[in-house]
Amino acid sequence: MPLNIVSLVSVGRHPQSGRERRAEQDGRAVELGMNLEASQSASMTVLHAGRSVEPVLRNYAGMGLPSLEVLELSEQDDAVPSLAQYLKASDADIVLTGVRAESGESSGMVPYLLAEELGWPLVPRIADIVSINNGVAEILLALPRGQRRSLSVPLPFVASVDNAAPAPRQSAYGPGMRASIDASQVTAVTDSAREQWQEAPAKPRPKRLKVVKAKTAADRFKAATAKPQGKAGKVMKNESAQEQAQEIFNLLLEEKVIK
Amino acid sequence: MFFEWLHPVLIATALALAVIGAVRRANLWRAGQPDQVNLIAGLKAMPKRYLHDLHDVVERDKYMSKTHAATGGGFVLSALLIILVHMLDIDSKILAWALLASSALMFVGAIFVFKRRLNPPSRISKGPWMRLPKSLLAFAGSFFILTLPAAGVLPEGFLLQAGNVLLTVVLTALIIWGMGEMFFGMSWGGPMKHAFAGALHLAFHRRQERFGGGRSTGLKPVDLSVVQEFNPGTSEQQVLGVSKPKDFKWNQLLGFDACVQCGRCEAMCPAFAAGQPLNPKKLIQDMVIGLAGGDDSKYAGSPYPGKEVGNAKGGPEQVITEGLVSAETLWSCTTCRACVEECPMMIEHVDAIVDMRRFLTMEKGDTPNKGAEILDNIIATDNPNGYSPASRTNWAADQNLPLMRDVQQAEVLFWVSDGAFDMRSQRILRSFVKLLKAANVDFAVLGDEELDSGDVARRLGDDAAFQNLAKRNLETLSKYKFSKIVTTDPHAYHCLRNEYQDLGSDALNGVDVLHHTTYLNELVKQGKLKLDSFNGGTVTYHDPCYLGRYNGEYEAPRELLRSLGIQVAEMERSGFRSRCCGGGGGAPITDIPGERRIADMRMEDVNSTGAELVAVGCQQCTAMLEGVVEPRPEVKDIAEILAGQLIEEVH
Ligand code: SF4
Ligand code: SF4
Numbered sequence: 001m002p003l004n005i006v007s008l009v010s011v012g013r014h015p016q017s018g019r020e021r022r023a024e025q026d027g028r029a030v031e032l033g034m035n036l037e038a039s040q041s042a043s044m045t046v047l048h049a050g051r052s053v054e055p056v057l058r059n060y061a062g063m064g065l066p067s068l069e070v071l072e073l074s075e076q077d078d079a080v081p082s083l084a085q086y087l088k089a090s091d092a093d094i095v096l097t098g099v100r101a102e103s104g105e106s107s108g109m110v111p112y113l114l115a116e117e118l119g120w121p122l123v124p125r126i127a128d129i130v131s132i133n134n135g136v137a138e139i140l141l142a143l144p145r146g147q148r149r150s151l152s153v154p155l156p157f158v159a160s161v162d163n164a165a166p167a168p169r170q171s172a173y174g175p176g177m178r179a180s181i182d183a184s185q186v187t188a189v190t191d192s193a194r195e196q197w198q199e200a201p202a203k204p205r206p207k208r209l210k211v212v213k214a215k216t217a218a219d220r221f222k223a224a225t226a227k228p229q230g231k232a233g234k235v236m237k238n239e240s241a242q243e244q245a246q247e248i249f250n251l252l253l254e255e256k257v258i259k
Numbered sequence: 260m261f262f263e264w265l266h267p268v269l270i271a272t273a274l275a276l277a278v279i280g281a282v283r284r285a286n287l288w289r290a291g292q293p294d295q296v297n298l299i300a301g302l303k304a305m306p307k308r309y310l311h312d313l314h315d316v317v318e319r320d321k322y323m324s325k326t327h328a329a330t331g332g333g334f335v336l337s338a339l340l341i342i343l344v345h346m347l348d349i350d351s352k353i354l355a356w357a358l359l360a361s362s363a364l365m366f367v368g369a370i371f372v373f374k375r376r377l378n379p380p381s382r383i384s385k386g387p388w389m390r391l392p393k394s395l396l397a398f399a400g401s402f403f404i405l406t407l408p409a410a411g412v413l414p415e416g417f418l419l420q421a422g423n424v425l426l427t428v429v430l431t432a433l434i435i436w437g438m439g440e441m442f443f444g445m446s447w448g449g450p451m452k453h454a455f456a457g458a459l460h461l462a463f464h465r466r467q468e469r470f471g472g473g474r475s476t477g478l479k480p481v482d483l484s485v486v487q488e489f490n491p492g493t494s495e496q497q498v499l500g501v502s503k504p505k506d507f508k509w510n511q512l513l514g515f516d517a518c519v520q521c522g523r524c525e526a527m528c529p530a531f532a533a534g535q536p537l538n539p540k541k542l543i544q545d546m547v548i549g550l551a552g553g554d555d556s557k558y559a560g561s562p563y564p565g566k567e568v569g570n571a572k573g574g575p576e577q578v579i580t581e582g583l584v585s586a587e588t589l590w591s592c593t594t595c596r597a598c599v600e601e602c603p604m605m606i607e608h609v610d611a612i613v614d615m616r617r618f619l620t621m622e623k624g625d626t627p628n629k630g631a632e633i634l635d636n637i638i639a640t641d642n643p644n645g646y647s648p649a650s651r652t653n654w655a656a657d658q659n660l661p662l663m664r665d666v667q668q669a670e671v672l673f674w675v676s677d678g679a680f681d682m683r684s685q686r687i688l689r690s691f692v693k694l695l696k697a698a699n700v701d702f703a704v705l706g707d708e709e710l711d712s713g714d715v716a717r718r719l720g721d722d723a724a725f726q727n728l729a730k731r732n733l734e735t736l737s738k739y740k741f742s743k744i745v746t747t748d749p750h751a752y753h754c755l756r757n758e759y760q761d762l763g764s765d766a767l768n769g770v771d772v773l774h775h776t777t778y779l780n781e782l783v784k785q786g787k788l789k790l791d792s793f794n795g796g797t798v799t800y801h802d803p804c805y806l807g808r809y810n811g812e813y814e815a816p817r818e819l820l821r822s823l824g825i826q827v828a829e830m831e832r833s834g835f836r837s838r839c840c841g842g843g844g845g846a847p848i849t850d851i852p853g854e855r856r857i858a859d860m861r862m863e864d865v866n867s868t869g870a871e872l873v874a875v876g877c878q879q880c881t882a883m884l885e886g887v888v889e890p891r892p893e894v895k896d897i898a899e900i901l902a903g904q905l906i907e908e909v910h
Contacts, residue, residue: 014639015649021639061622170631172624173723174499179488 003042003132003155006092007033008083008110009068010048011056012102022059025098027168029161030060032129033096034169036133040132042093043199045069047086052183062176063169070183078191080110084117085186094137095158099125105194109161115158123153145225265431266405269347272436280446281455287550288516290575291509293408294465296332301462308461308470310368316603331454333365334441341402344409355410382522384540386559391440391450398437401430411892425668446632456516459818463510464605474810476758477610481617481722500617500720504549505575511611516548517604520560524598526884529839529861530591530846534854536563537591539598539608545584546611549573563588564853579615589615590627591851594718594844595804598910609844610893616720626719629848632839634721634803641710641728641766643848646680652706654685658692661703668740669703671778674755676713676748682877683885690902691747691775697905702745708735712751717758719845729754729762737766743777744770747898749805749877750843756810774806776876776897780815783822789906792824799828799892801861801884802837803877816876816897823904838864840875840883847883862887874900 007030013025033044048057052070053063061068071082087095095118100108115122127142141149142164168180214220236244252258317324340358343349379385382556405414418427445451468475485497501507524539525531531538544558562568566585573583582588589612594675598608620626626634636645652660655675663672673695678684695702710728717725722792736744743787744767756772783790800820813834820827832838841847841857862884865873872893875881885892 014645016645017640019639064624170620170624170626170634173483173524173623173721174486174622175624177483 003036003040003094004090004092004094005033005036005042005044005094006047006090007096008045008048008101009046009052009057010098010101010135011050011061013102015102020036020054020056020103022056022168022171022183023098024168024259025100025161025163026164027060027063029096029098030065031166031168032161033165034063034065036051036132037057038131045090045092047071047083048258049073049083052181057181058176058179059171060176061179061181062171062173064172064175065179067180067182069236070181073186073188076190076195077162077188078194080113080117081189083110084114087114087118087232094129095120095156097163099160111158111160118156118158120155121157123151123157123159125164126159126165127162127164129159131149136216157165222259265799266434267346267348269434270438271432273429273442274346275440277446280443280448284448284456284516287507287575288512290505291503291507291512294508294510296465296467296510298463299387301464301467301609304470305458305462308464309458313461313603313605314458316601316605319601322375323369326368326375329364329367329368329586330372333363333368333399334395334454336361337365337399337402338405338441341450344406344816345402348680350409352409354413356864358406359403359412362399362400362406362892365696366396366399366403369399380522380526381542381561382440382526384520384522384558384560386557388450388520388559388670394440394444395435396434398441399436401433404430405434427497431740446570450519453517453519453604456513457519460510460514460517460604460606463513463516464520465508465510465610466607469605472811474757476753476761477607477612478717478722478758480726480761481621483723483726483788485845498618499621499722500619501611501614502578502618503576504546504573504579504624506618507550507611507614510649511607511614512550514604514606515543515550515611517826518543518547518606519698520544521594521603522560523601523603524606525561527597527601527734527836527838528595529595529597529841529857530851530853531561532566532855532860533841533857534564535564535587535591535851536585537588537854538563541568542584542588542608542612543606545571545573549577549579550575551581560831561775580619584615586625586650587627587851589619590849591846591853592844593804593839593841593846593857595839596808596834597804597839600808613720615716616718617722618720620720621723626721627849627851629850630719630845633845633848634716634719634724637711637716637721637728638724642677642680643711643715644677644680650706650712651675651679651709652704654679654688655704658689660692662706663703663739663741664706664708666703669701670741671700671702671743671745672736672739672741673702673704674712674744674746674751675709676746678748678878681878681882683882684902687747687881687896687898690896691779691898693902694779694782694788694898694905695788697907698782699875700782700787703741705735710756712748713758714750714754715845716847716860717754718843719848730757730764733759733762733766742770743778743892744772746772747775747876747878747896749803749810750772750879753805753809771885774810774812774815774876774894776819777812778903779898780819780822783819788901790823790909791904791906792802793900793904794824796871797828797869798825798874799830799868799874801830801840801865801880802835803875803880804837804839806876807837808835816874819897819901820874823900825874827874828870830864832870839881840877842879842883856887858883858887865892872900 009026010023012021015020036042037044046065047069049071050073052072054166057068071086097111100106110121123139125142126139127148128140132137135155137153139151139153141151142162143149214223316712338352344354344358369392376392408415408417440449441451447456466477468474481499489851520540522540528539538561541563542561548555555571556569558568571583587678592612594609595611633643633760637643641648678688710732713725713728744755752774759767800816817827838861840861870892876897880894
């Protein structure tokens with residue numbers, strides 16, 4: 001049986017112009033899916049929960065997709081229940097998403113909520129799926145500073161795709177316009193929590209200054225590139241949950257995150 | 260007697276074969292797409308175009324122009340007279356003497372062709388072309404002798420005398436050879452094809468406006484609606500741009516067939532000289548292979564640098580970039596039009612290249628290197644580097660510029676262009692503003708309402724993005740009143756002046772679109788700018804392609820420099836022969852490797868004049884030339900030079 005891959009795509013937002021665009025990470029999820037389609041002769045579905053008339057969908061299709069599936073939802077609907085319902089009914093083996101959306105809530109919760117609903121493992125921030133053999137995928141997780149961690153995960157699973165994954169291929173106008181966009185009607189659930197919210201432009205958060213006391217160029221280079229060594233940190237593996245929580249609480253107090 | 264009817268029959272046969280060949284050749288062209296040309300008007304205009312436009316180009320090489328006039332003129336006359344005298348057997352001494360004269364003229368011309376071919380420059384093709392002068396001599400010489408009896412120089416029936424059989428046989432052989440080349444070869448793909456296709460190409464040229472010096476773009480907007488007409492049921496799929504030779508317009512195919520392989524384009528091409536895999540002559544020859552089917556094993560000219568000849572195959576129904584021409588060849592072109600300017604056959608290389616790029620970008624999604632990123636940025640932020648559209652006017656924070664949005668009308672709309680985002684270009688913009696203010700010009704800018712002109716998107720083949728930008732720009736422009744647009748960017752200038760008019764807006768009706776050098780020259784002539792003379796040493800001037808070749812403005816920048824008392828030390832390649840800086844056509848974005856950088860070669864041209872300062876009229880040229888490692892002459896836009904010499908009146 002061929003492998004079934006579903007890549008979820010959302011409406012991105014350009015950081016400078018605020019204009020709608022193909023989201024960076026979702027584009028990578030499609031790219032990864034297309035590469036698996038070629039190398040594993042898998043079959044891939046690209047799925048969007050939202051409005052089927054959304055022009056940005058053509059940008060994804062321009063990567064060379066013959067068609068796109070859309071679960072027809074409006075602005076105020078919650079995407080997760082419809083997606084979960086669709087995925088349960090499908091025979092998907094791998095669900096790929098971005099780490100977080102560029103517009104809307106952008107909470108990064110969608111992959112977690114879907115994994116929970118489906119009862120599948122979630123693999124966060126992957127850089128690549130190297131191989132799939134006998135129902136087990138060899139995955140590279142993206143860690144900071146170009147580091148990778150190799151992981152074996154049994155199918156099925158949900159994975160969120162990190163910016164470290166290969167960049168999405170160029171989107172071409174012609175194929176994008178020709179692709180068929182197949183919308184299906186679903187029972188929409190209004191996102192009631194979100195209705196209460198007010199949106200405001202984000203303010204830049206203050207950053208902690210890193211004071212580097214290096215004498216030589218080599219030291220400075222190391223300071224700029226090396227993985228930060230958490231000197232004050234503590235690894236707690238065997239302590240009770242109570243103790244671990246207390247430690248986190250203390251740290252937050254110390255850092256003046258809570259008062 | 261055998262010989263009496265032999266020659267008329269031979270001539271008739273050759274002509275009949277020529278006609279069959281012509282019909283076959285015409286059918287090859289007709290595989291192309293329809294294009295609107297007025298056939299009758301074109302044919303009527305053809306002789307004039309030949310004598311003016313074509314000969315103006317040929318005239319640049321005096322030797323060749325005289326040679327061609329004698330050979331070509333002699334041939335056309337001879338061919339007509341041969342039909343009358345020898346085929347229809349009209350007995351007239353006058354006609355016979357005329358034929359003697361014309362074939363003698365052709366013979367003399369052919370001798371000069373022969374001499375040129377003794378030691379041919381590398382740019383011209385060898386192969387069958389080496390045989391041509393001999394064929395010309397055979398044709399002219401044999402018909403000269405054949406006509407001697409008819410003219411009464413030799414006794415009637417001289418050639419039929421028993422003692423002259425050998426002469427007659429040799430003569431007949433030469434006639435067959437000559438006619439084989441001149442009549443049969445003309446329509447069956449021999450070197451003489453250029454005369455047949457060339458004449459028709461002059462008549463049915465795709466860019467009719469160019470005759471008589473008209474300025475235009477050859478790039479017509481792509482009909483984007485064809486993607487909707489896609490019918491998955493039929494294999495006849497409409498594509499955007501040119502994928503296969505048959506996707507060209509029929510008159511483009513005809514144009515390719517007119518190539519004489521003179522290699523003048525090759526000699527001028529900056530990408531070829533830089534060792535990038537592009538040779539405009541080979542490209543046109545590959546297009547001929549594409550339209551006729553076959554391979555390039557018989558091509559006898561210079562290759563694409565770094566690529567061997569003999570591996571290219573194609574046909575009218577085969578995708579060009581799969582086996583005929585490699586994509587990097589198409590992406591090497593800077594769209595400088597040096598080839599187009601130099602081509603005696605008026606072939607439009609650049610438009611063909613962009614047509615094929617359109618397919619690669621809009622259908623394949625295969626724009627090399629930074630191409631995809633730049634296009635994404637243009638689409639998402641209306642500028643190629645992805646800056647915030649709201650920061651477009653940041654450069655002028657201290658300039659107090661009137662915005663069109665506030666003033667609604669002004670005499671001059673200053674089109675700032677994407678130079679607004681680049682610190683080096685901002686110096687040019689500021690200098691220009693200083694001059695405008697000094698001359699008390701009533702001007703305004705669009706501010707954040709201005710968008711990228713679409714130049715780069717179009718040259719990179721993304722006509723959808725170009726059209727989108729152009730339409731939105733036109734919409735903005737239509738809101739305000741102004742009588743002139745002035746811009747410091749020749750690329751935006753070309754788009755606004757020549758390309759926007761195809762998009763069905765009347766926002767620019769009655770508006771003069773000017774380059775800043777043209778406009779500043781007007782101001783200086785009107786005495787509105789008081790300028791000090793310049794004593795900064797030797798100055799040369801680099802003609803930007805999109806100002807010079809594309810828009811014919813060679814004089815205003817020079818006049819401006821002269822008005823400062825500068826004697827321009829001209830480079831050998833200046834004016835219409837100016838060598839590109841390497842910055843056009845998205846070439847720095849697609850960045851196809853070569854052996855040298857085009858900008859370095861241009862700086863060598865500058866150095867050979869001994870100039871300490873090179874004046875330019877384009878921010879892109881400034882960037883490219885300043886990118887050459889020091890020590891090198893200083894690079895300044897003319898606006899900067901003028902602003903430096905401005906005598907400011909103290910009030
Ligand atoms: S394209 Fe024009 S300039 Fe180039 S070789 Fe052919 S005829 Fe000559
Ligand atoms: S436009 Fe310029 S770079 Fe392109 S082929 Fe012609 S001469 Fe070469």
